[in-house]
Amino acid sequence: WIVMPFKILILTSALASVDEQYYNVAKIDGTSSSRIFFRITLPMISPSLFYLVITGFIGAFKAYSDAVALFGTNLNAAGMNTMVGFVFDMLYRDSGGYPSYASAATIILFAIILTITIINLLVSKKHVHYN
Template identity: 85%
Template structure:
């Protein structure tokens, strides 16, 4: 067999061209724009080159608020959704009858439009002139006061956003983890039971290590997806996220390009590069951690 067959590179050439044109070139372009001060798309001109765009973005209160919102969303939703998905997957794996039916039910939110799900959440949590919302009705029945979840205190709005995000991403995680649990070789579990190992020990010592690659994949994609969150917030709080105090980094980039504060591609590029650096750093940290805790069979 030939080790250096040029035909292989020819087969890969379309993919390289596609990735280069739609991924690598735009990334380089944005990186260049981030250093060009007062860049104008129409005239293709700028007034200088330097770090001013980064300094402006890092001191912009709207960006700092978006950064805070995004980090809170990541730190809350990624562990919570992954843990709940693992728990539900374990329960589904122990059910023999109607397992496929329950898997389909749990997967339905994933194929539903995010804006449609956001509309349902608005109906559940929004206070109107005629009703305080279904959730507030339950709180009132339990003896608690009504809360304006979508226009009230910051913690209430963040709670709804986190619940919405978990609801959206959890079905996919359940599907992946259910498949991973089904692929675990039962021989190891049976041998552990013969040796008198408890169910908890079997899970921690056998099941969890064997599904760790799937868990690691979900954590990585969960972090990346949460950092790119934008449509979730729009579905709940509308397009003026700065006024609601619930903007995200991606929303900030969009606003700088097309929103009410639009027309500032230099600032948008700087914010996008900062987001790229944050995601890249966290991904590298996860890769380093995975070397010790992820076991590939």
């Protein structure tokens, strides 16, 4: 929940950094507001959106405290265990003492996050426009 104000701050500052002259020229040309959004605003804030997508994916994969807050500490009984919860369980809980499973799970988590990040980087080459 603490992350949401940070994301709002990033998007607000990205929107404020778009030069007003682009909007004025588009309005003089009679461009519709939806076209202004998709052709001017979205490309101009795309680096910030790209950053938020990458950090959002990473944050989603390492989510653990939210699940514990909702379902208690025994996430396996609730059927809501996460990858980070599995690592914690393998290291410290009743089934603890399996650091090899925890290590394997962290390597898999790293590989998943790395794969998603690389895919986002490849997509960003076409859709992210730096000024």
